[in-house]
Amino acid sequence: MTKSNLTRRSFVKVSALAGAATAIGASMAGCMSESAPAPEEPAKETTATAESEPAEDSKAGLTKMRTSCHGCIQMCPAIAYLKDGVVVKLEGDPEAPVSRGSLCIKGLNQLHTMYSPRRVLHPLRRAGERGENKWEVISWDEAITEAATHIKDAIDKYGNYAFFASVGGGGSYSFMEAMTLPMAFGSPTVFEPGCAQCYLPRWALSKLFYGGDDQSIADNAVQEIFKPEDNQTEVVVIWGAQPSVSETAESGRGMAELRAAGVKTVVVDPNFSPDAVKADVWLPVRPGSDTKLLLSWFRYIFENKLYDEEFTKYWTNLPFLIDMDEKSERYKLPVLAQDIFPDFKQTTPENTPAYVCFDLKTNKVAPFEYSAPADATVDPEIFWAGEYEGKSYKTAGQIYKEEADPWTLEKTAEECWLQADKIEEAIKLYVENNGGIANGVASDMTESASQVPLGCMGLDSIMGRINKPGVTMTQKGGGYFAAESETGETKSIRPVTYNNGFGGMFSDMYGIGAVIGLSDAQNEERIKAMAETNGEMQKRHNQLLIDRLGMKDHKGLYAWCHSHIPTVRNAIATGEPFKPRVWFDMSGNKLAMLGNAKSWYEVFPEVDYIIGQYPMLTSFHIEACDLVFPLREWLEEPMVNMTQLDTQWLQNECTHIGETVSHSIPAAQVVNKCREMWGGEIPGGLMPGLLASATEAEVKQGVADTLGAPDWETLQANTDEYVPFVTPNYWNYGQHEQICDEDGLPSGFATESRKIETYCQMLIKMARTGYPYCYPEPQEACADYSPICCAIEPAESPMESAEGYDAEYPFVLTSGRVPYFHHGTMRHAPFSRELFPTAEIRINPASAKELGIEHMDWVKVTSRRGEVHARAYLTEGVNPKTVWMERFWNPECYDASQANPTGGWLECNVNVLTKNDAPFNEVYGSYTNRGFTVKIEKSTRPENIWVEPEEFAPFLPTSEMLAEPQTKDVF
Structure with missing residues (x-):
């Protein structure tokens, strides 16, 4: 193809995606022909979108299909218009409850992405050296056989751990498949740049913190604030998130509508983002110093008694006494009533421990059994330190208070490059108005990845902002607190948290992982029952968990069963503790996504064979891959999208070109081929472990099942009947106060204590044994994790007083x-x-x-x-x-x-x-x-x-x- 001499004005008119009917099709087919330069026209007060927007009759004769965008994680409902099988126009779906007919540039650009000359439409095998960008087209049979042969040969020669997989970087939709693919081959190694660096810390901590959803706008966890009717949100603190540029059509639009309705916003972001521009208070925090700013909020709120005292006393664990004896088995953990009161007789069920507080009624240390606040026999002190029978104790609240005490407004302003009066103004806006904090990806990308969400959720917890209208911390849906009995009656139950994979998927499949909220005896009974039918699989899966690279020190990765990325890189380079040799990457450009990209480029030669799959060739495929499978773009890929409010939407198969396939299929086909080569079973593999569809018919049936249609054909013929799928009983408030049919107590939260564990005690247990993820076999202990937000200074610091300061990098x-x-x-x-x-x-x-x-x-x-x-x-x-x-x-x-x-x-x-x-x-x-x-x-x-x-x-x-x-x- 030759370059044209398009002017800027004519190029914009050609490629203006909002008016794509003029840009795609017959007009697009000839748009690159040589032509004389167009004369420059006088500037007009208009935009490319406005001047190229077609009239409504431009849709005449076009086929309309409902679908969903996949230009980012939010997947806004969309409408595609086709002519002769070619998508010629895209627009937002006006029925979408949050995006409301809008579609941003990322979604509109699918018209150029779908038909890009860079598309990979057929399987490719490297024809030259890595990095030369020389390829030959091969058949699918050849590609599947070649991939399977390399995997089988490596495992036969080096063992199951020679195989590894990865995912992440956008543009493809694999996720669970990447986690389960190594398990199918009996390998523990899988990683994703968007795991610990993108969402896992916030997602997983919310489950340990209170058993509910995290505070993310981007990933659709936070829905309450975007309710179109009866919205009771008065303030939103956007902490390290950028909804107006990251998820423009949905949460960006949603935030704009909130501001237009008078909702106040505080934005914590070093950059003057579009959200910061419109904020009531912008706090341009020094990058990496968020923990110090959070602690200043705690200090101000504690000092001025601005927290919800009754909620904090009876619905968080901050009044619990913490064992401060370093020699004790429960060091740093809440004291159990039986431990210091030998004659104590617990009246609550075994799976609801009784703890200890300092009782203001008697001015004594006393048992603190779980109950409704009105039925409590004690008035617990939140902030207390003292001795009882010769041992020192502090309440969890006192520990938090002492951590926050140094962070005055003045000191915080100096350390965080802020103004003290602006910090105070932001805190007052937050405490004086109903709402909550929306924590974003920024904190995940630092050493503070667990600390910042602990602080953000902790602030909302002491303000009592949970399970109520207008807040960001919620447990949506009746399913969290209800179960159907044998008679068909719905009963209120105590919520529990399953672990190892989303929703306890791997826990239920292999019988690994304790359930938070069950007693030790109940967990033991559950695991033993599973071992009776699946004992060998359980044992092998448990070993895979323990052998995951980097897990000993960073056990939180068990929540998604991912390995620690730098440890994987070092294992490739050194062969210790084992050498990953055959790599199946399932999406994205790893050289653009992995930290310190050069260090990864250096180890590519150490990997014997690399398989990639993606709709396009990227740097990673050119520099590293030996084989590339072609994937569908989102206009071709049938899926169910993420939730907008209480609805789920169809991502449709609007068109399909080339030999591209759905994202799950290459892995499933390769596993099946390997099983065939091994005579029917992969030695050392875990089956069923793949959880991936091997045919497009299976993919489409799964979509139909999720949306409630009997089959794909019926769904296609009756799209408006099945789309959107509305989640029943989605909006529910005060669930923790509902009386549990099992024991007559409030349902509470899905934690050990049935309270919000603002002092996240599960992190202490996790560091020491891997509980609840590795149960029943413990993982080797590492240094204790902090159960609260603590002040952290970045390892490379611009502060002259800091250890990581270097004047060469100012x-x-x-x-x-x-x-x-x-x-x-x-x-x-x-x-x-x-x-x-x-x-x-x-x-x-x-x-x-x-x-x-x-x-x-x-x-x-x-x-x-x-x-x-x-x-x-x-x-x-x-x-x-x-x-x-x-x-x-x-x-x-x-x-x-x-x-x-x-x-x-x-x-x-x-x-x-x-x-x-x-x-x-x-x-x-x-x-x-x-x-x-x-x-x-x-x-x-x-x-x-x-x-x-x-x-x-x-x-x-x-x-x-x-x-x-x-x-x-x-x-």
Whole structure:
């Protein structure tokens, strides 16, 4: 294809996706023909979208299909319009309860992504050396056989642990399959960059903290604040989240509507994001210092008695006495009444322990049995320290108070680069208005990954903001607290938390993992019953858990059964404790997603064979892969999307080109082929372990089942009848106060104590044995995890007084998203690239002036691990000592037109700079993607980087791609 000489104006008109009927189809097929330059027209007060929006009759003769976008994690309901099997227009579904007919640039860009000349439509086998970008098309039979042969040969020669898998980075939809694929081969090793670095810490901690949903807007956990009717939210604190750029059409729109309705917002973000622009208070916190700011909120609220005292006393565990004796088995754990009162007779059920408090009625240490607040026999003190029979104790509240005490407004302002009066203003807005905190991905990308969500949920808990209208901490749906009896009656039950995989999937399949909320005897009985029918599988699965790389020190990873990424990398490099040799990666560009990307590039030669699957070739596939399976794009992939409020929506098979397949199929086919080669059973493998569909018919039937349709054909013929699927009894408040039919007590929360464990005692037990995940076999102990939010200073610090200070790197770098891309995706989408063509680094003008840098100058950014280039974007929206970048990579660097093509990952990729060595987050092993230090120097534009609109013409859909025939299912 030749480049055209399109002007910026004509290029925008050609690729304007909101008016895609004019951009795709007959007009698109010839859009790249050579033409004389169009004369420049006078500027008008309009936009590309407005001037290219087709009239309503442009939909005449088009086939309309309901679907859902998958441009980001939120998957907004959408409508696709097709002509002769080609999707020519996309728009939001007006029936969607939150996005309400809107669709952002990421979703609209599917028109360019679906028909991109970069699509992989057939299985590819490497034809040259890794990195040469030479491929040959092979059949599916050849591809499946080749992959299976390499896996089988490696396991036969080196053992089951030679195989490993990975997932993550956007653009594909595998998740559970990546976790279960290694298990099918009897291997413990799987990882995802978006696990401990993206969502796991917040998700998993909420289950241990109170058994409910986390505070994430991005992942649809928080729904209450977006209710269109009877919304009682008055304030939302957006802590380290960017809804207006990350999930623009849904939570971004939702937040805009809340603000328009008068809801106040506080935004904690180093960058002056669109949400910060509209905030009542913006706190541009120093990157990595969030724990100190959180503790200042605790101190202010405790000191001024702004917390909900009755709720904190009776529904959190802060009044519990904590054993402070280092020699005690229950050191740092709440004291049990039986431990210090030998004659105590417990009246509550065995699975509801009785603890100890300091009773203000008697001014004595006393048993504290679980009950409704009105029935309590004690008035527990929240903050107390003292002795009882020669031993020292503190309440959990006192421990939290002492941790927060140093963090005055003035000290916090100095340490966090804030203004004391602004911190106070933000706290007052929070405590004086009903609402809650929405915690985002920023904290997951630092050593504070467990500490920040502990602090955010802790603040909401002491304010009593849970299970009530207008808050962000909820336990949605009657299913958390109800069960159907044999007679068909619905009974209120004590909620429990299952572990090992989402919803206890692996717990129930293999009989591994204790259930929080059951007594020791009940858990033992449950595990033994499962062992009677599946004892060998249980034993093997338990061993796989214990042998997962990095689990001994970071046991929180058990929640998703993932390995610790830096430990996997080191095992590949050193062979210790074993060497992973054959790699099946299930999505994304790992060189753009993994921290310290160079360190991963260095170990690629140590991996014998690498299999990838993705809709596009990325840096990772070119630099590392030996075989690539082609996947469907979201306009082709049948799925059920995530929830908008109480609804689930269909992601439809609107079209299908090439030999692409659904994301679960390659792995399932490879496992089946390996089983065949081994004579029917994989030696040492866990079956059923794959949990993946091997045919498109199975995929589609699963979608139909979820939406309540008898089959795929019926669903397609009656889409409006089955979509959306409305979750019954979704909205429910005060569940913890409902009386449990089993014991006559309030249902409470899905924790050991049946209370919100603001002092997260399960983290102590987890560090020591792996409980509840490894049960019944314990994992080796590591250092205790902190059960509360503690102050953490980043390992690489811009503070001269800190241990990690180095004057050579004076700036602290943080990152985030821009609205044009999600994770590592869309870099090949021409419209997004025209709007955001290359990496930019946001620098304060005062700092830029000292460095001799002007707006849009090219600069070199250097960390202790590498260097990349970006254009300087001067803005007062960052602190003079802070710089901000979006993760970036350049697929044009391996374009055939380049004189010296490269993989495209070295030039502008933030993850060349990031840090993937210790210290890690103690619970989840999260490494440092944000909050490390760099230096900035004026530089020049690197070779191979495109910035002008016409340069992205090779990414536009071609007539050949648009004419690609509809194909039947491969499997």
